[in-house]
Amino acid sequence: MTDGPPLMLNRAFFERKENLxxxxxxxxxxxxxxxxYWCYPNPHFLYCGDRYxxxxxVFQLAVFNGFCLFLTISLIIANVAGAYDAFYKTNPYLLERYLVYLQTFLYSVAYIALVVDYENSPYAKAFTIPLISTTFTLLVYVVDALMQCRSRKNPIGH
Known part of the structure; x- marks a missing residue:
């Protein structure tokens, strides 16, 4: 016996702004x-390239980028596979909202850590590439968090 409908392809995935x-x-x-990964300068190498x-x-890669990528991929797969409809009793939209808040917080901390590395580095120009990419990623998460915060109605849309 199942608690809900079977998993099926969510054809309306791109209709919600949050999914985009x-x-x-x-x-x-x-x-x-x-x-x-490829362009993170350190005290011994002043350029982007392969090095230790x-x-x-490692903190940026594992804690922030890897963990947030894993969560985002998991949310996309769950939504495309129809898990949001199949497991409606657990309110996956509320879980998604909290995960977006968590990811926004993590990318904020990642951004602050990059700015600290940027300020402590005598060759700060090399940090502009990771800093710019982290800035754009943080902005997308902030927009998503603001959209999640503003949606006071039922997240399913009814």
Missing amino acids: LKVLQLVFGFITFLTN FTSSQ
Whole structure:
């Protein structure tokens, strides 16, 4: 026995603005992950390229970028697969709202950590690439969080 309808393809995925923002978050998240991987200067290398990782870079990659990418991919897959409709008793829209707030907070902390690295670096120009990509990703998450905060009605849309 099941508690709800079976999982099926959500054909109306792109009708909600929040889902379009999820796709943008995914794209900008991958760009931010790649720029933090390939272009994160450290005291021994003043340029972008292959080198060993610093603790700040691993912190950015694993804690912020990797975790938020995992959550965003999970939300997209759950929504496309129809899990929001199949498991309606758990209110996945409320869970999505809290996860967006968490991801916005994490990217805010990531941005602050990048600014601190930027200010402590004598060659700050190399940090502009990760800083710009993190800024755009943070802005997309802030827009999504504001949209989630403003939607006071039932998140399902009824």
